[in-house]
Amino acid sequence: MGDNSVSAPPPGALGKLAAMFDGMSKDAQNIVLVTNSISITPGQVTHAVDLQAQFGKIKGKYLDAIGNLVNDFSDFGNQLRLIEKSYTDTENNNTDDASRLQALVSKLGSRNAGVDTVMPQSTGFDANSATTTTSGNNNNNNNNNNNGTNSSSKG
DSSP states (O other): OOOOOOOOOOTTHHHHHHHHHHHHHHHHHHHHHHHHHOOOOOTTOHHHHHHHHHHHHHHHHHHHHHHHHHHHHHHHHHHHHHHHHHHHHHHHHHHHHHHHHHHHHHHHHHHSTTTTOOSOOEEEEETTTTEEEESSOOEEOOOOOGGGOOOOEEO
């Protein structure tokens, strides 16, 4: 089974990808300009008149299709920039929130002993005794329901 986790793109990656789509949009726009400049002047040759008529029929469809690509590439690049901005704003907001919360907890801890320890940090897992050792509060309750007994261990 494959890993379905999603990770954040490296900083600036979405902006670079957006710039690539901008470039493709400009390239497609150039194709439109070149195609618009093409004309067929058949003169008196019957096959050339037919070619002019066929080109006239497909030129509009071709220009519409390429024009749609111009817009789609441009829209895609713009959306990537919005996603990148949203991601950056969210990261900045999370950092700001964490800083504000840390300041509040620190202030509380300076006036009330132990309040600044919100959750003890895990220092390891002992597979033999199935207890987790922690720093801070060393009382760990381990419920072992084998044979219907409960045991408590101190770490």
